Amino acid sequence: MSTVGAPWTGPGLTPPDRSAGAPRRWWPGWARGGGLALAYAALVLLVAIVLAVLPEDVHQRAVLSASTNIENLRHAPAAVLLLSAFVVRDFAEVLLLLPLVVVMTVCSRRIGRLSTVVAALFGHVGATLVVATFVAAGVRRGFVPHSVTTAPDVGVSYALAGMAGLLAAALPRRWRWAYVVGGLVALVVLISVDTDFTNAGHLLAFATGLGLAAVAVQARRSPSTPSP
Numbered sequence: 001m002s003t004v005g006a007p008w009t010g011p012g013l014t015p016p017d018r019s020a021g022a023p024r025r026w027w028p029g030w031a032r033g034g035g036l037a038l039a040y041a042a043l044v045l046l047v048a049i050v051l052a053v054l055p056e057d058v059h060q061r062a063v064l065s066a067s068t069n070i071e072n073l074r075h076a077p078a079a080v081l082l083l084s085a086f087v088v089r090d091f092a093e094v095l096l097l098l099p100l101v102v103v104m105t106v107c108s109r110r111i112g113r114l115s116t117v118v119a120a121l122f123g124h125v126g127a128t129l130v131v132a133t134f135v136a137a138g139v140r141r142g143f144v145p146h147s148v149t150t151a152p153d154v155g156v157s158y159a160l161a162g163m164a165g166l167l168a169a170a171l172p173r174r175w176r177w178a179y180v181v182g183g184l185v186a187l188v189v190l191i192s193v194d195t196d197f198t199n200a201g202h203l204l205a206f207a208t209g210l211g212l213a214a215v216a217v218q219a220r221r222s223p224s225t226p227s228p
Contacts, residue, residue, distance in 0.1 A: 036113055037104035041097040044086050044156060052091045063089055063152050068128045070136050070149035085124050087154040100160045107163050110170035111216050116163060119212050123162015123205035128153075131201040153198070158205045165209020169216040180210060 051059050065072070066083035073080060088094060107116040138144030168180050187203040 034101065034105035034108070036108055036116070037101045040104065041101050044088065044097060045094060047086050048088050048091055048094050051087070060152075063087060063154055064150070067151070067153045068132065069151050069153050070132060070139070073129075073132055081125055081128060084128070084154040085156060085159055088156070089152055089154055093155055096156055096160060100156055100163075103160065103163045103167055106170055107166050111166060115166065115212065115216060119162045119166035119209045120159040121162075122208050122212065123165070124159040126208055127158045127161070127201040127205040130204055131197050134200075135197055148197075157198075158201055161202045161205035162209040162212075165206040165211075166213045166216070168210055169213035169220075 051062055054062065066080060066087045068080050068084045088096075104116055104120070107119065135144055135148055139146055139149060164183065168176050171179055183206055184203070187199070187206055191199045191203060
């Protein structure tokens with residue numbers, strides 16, 4: 001009797017390894033799509049470690065040179081907008097990398113890496129420039145002290161807020177509105193408790209991410225054009 005197509009059963013017989021030609025995974029399935037997030041977090045962590053071992057005065061000068069304050073934005077806007085996204089003011093802010101990796105991984109998997117990068121970029125750059133514009137206007141009118149123009153302003157929080165807004169598009173529809181309203185209310189309460197321009201920037205970055213999430217949801221609902 002022919003044995004072609006017979007199942008691999010019986011004593012001493014083992015099924016063939018069907019995954020022999022498949023690439024080996026170095027991380028669990030739930031972490032798939034997290035390469036970009038882990039690379040970003042690793043770079044920020046490396047910079048934080050280097051700054052932590054520097055003398056305090058050198059540490060402070062390095063943070064100030066990468067800050068997106070008014071003075072630096074006047075002289076080297078592109079450089080500080082880029083550098084500030086990879087620098088944290090003190091090592092305690094490294095804890096923000098935990099939610100950042102989670103949010104960035106989920107957005108990359110469910111929405112796409114390009115959309116995630118755009119949300120992080122718009123959140124960081126857009127919120128920074130808008131806040132800087134209001135700060136500069138406040139300084140000119142005397143509402144804001146001039147010392148703010150040289151204050152340290154670095155970190156990943158604006159990028160995280162932008163991606164947190166985009167995350168709404170990855171959530172089930174029944175939870176989406178609760179997430180959006182809850183996030184906006186929490187940020188408004190934070191501003192009312194601590195009237196800081198940075199907190200206003202977080203609200204703006206989150207709202208920017210929500211706008212991108214609305215675009216992503218609408219694109220998902222649009223019927224695709226049938227291929228010929």
